[in-house]
Amino acid sequence: MSTKMQMSMEVNGEARDLVVEPRTTLADALREECGLTGTRTGCEEGICGACTVLVDGEPVRACLQFAVQAHGREVTTIEGVREWKTLEALKAAMREHFAVQCGFCTSGFLMLAAGALTRKPDMSAAEIAEVAEMNLCRCTGYQPIVRAMQEAQASLKVAAQ
Ligand code: FES
Ligand code: FES
Known part of the structure; x- marks a missing residue:
């Protein structure tokens, strides 16, 4: 039986419907499922901040959040702020x-x-x-x-x- 979960979030103004493992991090979902590799992964344990993105306008470490925690929320990555x-x-x-x-x-x-x-x-x-x-x-x-x-x-x- 698949343990994957369905989730939806808005990434850089675009609705994204994903099917992810419960433990998939937001950083991995952005990079691997959405192809947004501007979000870097360095330490992957919340120390370096290379993975920082905005969730509902707040800077968060995307390696410390599960992707499903962003369900229903607005995520902004470095690719999405060209006109900012x-x-x-x-x-x-x-x-x-x-x-x-x-x-x-x-x-x-x-x-x-x-x-x-x-x-x-x-x-x-x-x-x-x-x-x-x-x-x-x-x-x-x-x-x-x-x-x-x-x-x-x-x-x-x-x-x-
Ligand atoms: S990759 Fe270092 S804090 Fe996320
Ligand atoms: S780690 Fe090289 S410019 Fe910051």
């Missing part, structure tokens, strides 16, 4: 501040930062640093990422005036 001003500002700032080296962590950082800046546009410098500490980067030393988040925040404030 916050993300565009972050991408530009990360390029300018050399906050990308090997790039493995980058989609997770972008989703984390975009989710955090959307939820709280007026974060303090200390809060931005705290957000950056949530994910791991083996290359950049974090300061370029923090500076990029600060610059993105400033440019979004100017654009909103």
Whole structure:
């Protein structure tokens, strides 16, 4: 008897009906069932944050969630936010501040930062640093990422005036 389960979620604005094992993670469902490989899997135990996506607008570690937990919810991955001003500002700032080296962590950082800046546009410098500490980067030393988040925040404030 199959143990698979049916589930539906909205991914990047598109309805997805999937049949998954109960233990399939959201990260694996996005990568393997939906073909959205921009969501990276690194540690697969909730530490590195490379798998960060937004579920109903909140950054979550997709390796720690079962896919079925996203049933009925809206999931946004790095592929789904091309027109999102916050993300565009972050991408530009990360390029300018050399906050990308090997790039493995980058989609997770972008989703984390975009989710955090959307939820709280007026974060303090200390809060931005705290957000950056949530994910791991083996290359950049974090300061370029923090500076990029600060610059993105400033440019979004100017654009909103
Ligand atoms: S792969 Fe999910 S936190 Fe590292
Ligand atoms: S840029 Fe290489 S792990 Fe972050």
